[in-house]
Amino acid sequence: MDTHRNYENLDYAIGFGNHVETEALKGAVPKGQNSPQKCAYNLIAEQFSGTAFTLTRASNQKTWLYKIRPSAAHSPFVEAPEFGKYVKNDFMNDHGVTITPNQLRWKRLPLPEKPTTFAEGLVTVCGAGDPSIKQGIAIYLYAANKSMTNSSMFNSDGDFLIVPWEGEMLITTEMGKLTVKPREICVIPRGIKFSVEMNKPIRGYICEVFKGHFKIPDLGPIGANGLANPRDFLVPVAFYENTEEEFQIINKYLGKFYKCTKKGSPYDVVGWHGNYYPYKYNLDLFNAMGTVTFDHPDPSIFTVITCQTDEPGVAVCDFAIFPPRWMVAEHTFRPPYYHRNIMSEYMGNISGQYDAKEDGFQPGYGSLHSLFQGHGPDHESFEKWSNVDLQPIRYPYENLAFMFESTYMLKTCSFVMDDQVSLDHNYFHCWDKLAHNKLGDKP
Template identity: 50%
Template sequence: MSEYKYLSGFGSHFSSEDERYPNSLPVGQNSPQVCPYKLYAEQLSGSAFTAPRTENVRTWLYRKLPSAVHLPFQPFKGAEYFRQNWDEQPPNPNQLRWKPFDLPPKDGKRVNFVEGLHTVCGAGDPRSRHGLAIHIYSCNSSMDNSAFYNSDGDFLIVPQQGVLDITTEFGRMSVAPNEICVIPQGIRFAVNVDSPSRGYILEVYDGHFVLPDLGPIGANGLANPRDFETPVAWFDDRDVKDFQVISKFQGRLFVAKQNHSVFDVVAWHGNYVPFKYDLSKFMVINSVSFDHCDPSIFTVLTCPSLRAGTAIADFVIFPPRWSVQEHTFRPPYYHRNCMSEFMGLILGKYEAKEDGFAAGGATLHSMMTPHGPDVKCFEGASNAKLVPERVAEGTQAFMFESSLSLAVTKWGEETCQKLDAAYYECWQALKNNFQITKN
């Protein structure tokens, strides 16, 4: 699973074939009258056929059987709290913080990745292809003889505890905490785990995740395209009775049975692929003079909206870095934002709130809801000697930021029983320090 092909740039073209079957990629055309090894040619499109060349994504798959060979879909009865009903709870503009979400008990019920999906918040409608949803997963069992795909949008998966061994139609990849992966719309995958595992998922309906423009930063900085990796082709050669294909369609789950694995792709080529990224490779850009830069300098991936410079969702990280600003309050400033900010913590302690915000938990600061450093952070930073300082060592916090106003599900606000009712107290001891001085 350690072997990958570099993703040298979004929009680039890639190809891979299982080394057991050399020359399985057709030469000169995508769908010859008879494919090598008598495979079936199948195109997976991630954009409209007529999308501009810079946005046009599709991949040709050469497989033992086409995806259409399955029995009719029926409603899937697992994943009770994986839903996109944004009207089940009244709006809540308060600052929200969740304690670490539960892991399945080690000796209890077996829960796989799909069964362990829980929706926390979101906005929009997958039927109109506009919006997003934020989920957590909590599982202790592998997806045996089953696969999942999302008809509604892309999944950006952020492991917090436990390694995910992910099998896709394109091959396999292992994704550990402090790494992420993206499974684009429609691509089928299965998740295997060897211990209780937990993490976060950002789902977008509008388009696909891309690298942000760098503007004045120039050619280098932030996430380097060469550090993104895609799987090398591998396929499952077993005959599998009652293999389950689980589909997310218009916000609900369905399941169909078939007598073969979906992971039967011997070769592929195209530019629509799953990929992973190691967050430790992010090149941090920061201030070396004064003031605290906006968090947009920490953007790894973005899903743009139709408004220039405004995202349906950004994936932002706050990695270890040096802080050297002069005459400056260095932690994040107090602010109210026209964006919604959902934060999670992969490991360590977040520098602006070292108490109460724990790994495996989350916060949501909704549109125009005020937030910022707690009392301890404010007082410490206001009196600190401003020398070069290493910030967030051993820590990785992240943010899902959106221009949409997010609604919290009943599971997120009530059923999970992880909402911290005392969160607001972290600001209550801030003092009025206003002083009038005479010249």
């Protein structure tokens, strides 16, 4: 698991969606012209577009890369069946999926028994749609114990939102290097090459969106400040490798994996400028909103970033967190109330306890509650929070859970409905005692 790159004392640019300009050698980025006749240092100019050329200026995302070698210089891609054994992206048919409306919960994805890289350790849990039409979503778990050495991958199908819960990820991208540890997230937009190294085994969650990109939600009546602030998102700065070594390039394309070889490192970008890049965010910097009178607000107030469908206000994925915070509501059942809604909810736990299921939802666990399926606190949490003396309390720092919430009806992969990721067949029993609840006297 030893790394071969230095990830200490990294520098970052600041901002979300801003135009960033960075160079590892002074003068690598030309001034006044995107693609000059001859670039400095004999570099090659390459435009990298993350949106259609003809979008409005406000929506257009692209970056100019100044590279030692063009991305086109590699051997032909061939199928790579050693990758993607537990990856599925085509949810438009029912092959390889299990359709069930039941409430589902999974225990931790086991650590691999043999050396496994991030690219090899992906397991699709559920999803909807199809990347070939750029519509839909996929949710994964990952577990790895081996660094990607002289190996790089990129995803043609969608953006990866990575949520670690165990171990620090050391990520090299075409735009530079990032370190991402639990309580941080990272977004790697589609098409950007990256490698994951580690000093210890890593595990976590991923949400992939097949259309659009993540953005910070509008604040509406909250006003100018709150939730996630643009200044707290960190962007890598230019870093390059100038080597003659051969690299393996892995491409996830329409849910399958392909590989090719390339002379020299794909991380040969000496300078770049643009607004299409990977970024990371520390969840401890989230400014949570909540009631100071009564009632439990909707979880949308905890949205960190969102990817919207073509229908405004309806999300491919809202990424919401349930962070440490003060709870002061009066005359209120404080955990999430029992509910049914039109969204699919996949939840995960990064650390500590989740207040609605304090013993039954450990770090690394996941749950899926589909459209209109009732769910909420287990019996023990219901009894505790129905009878506790309501005083202002602060949820401890260790407690941090999250939710991928989507408008799509998610199908589960057949291989996660067996023991591959420890499906909890007894999950539904957490509400058994509540099924015998009796009508009581008026309080």
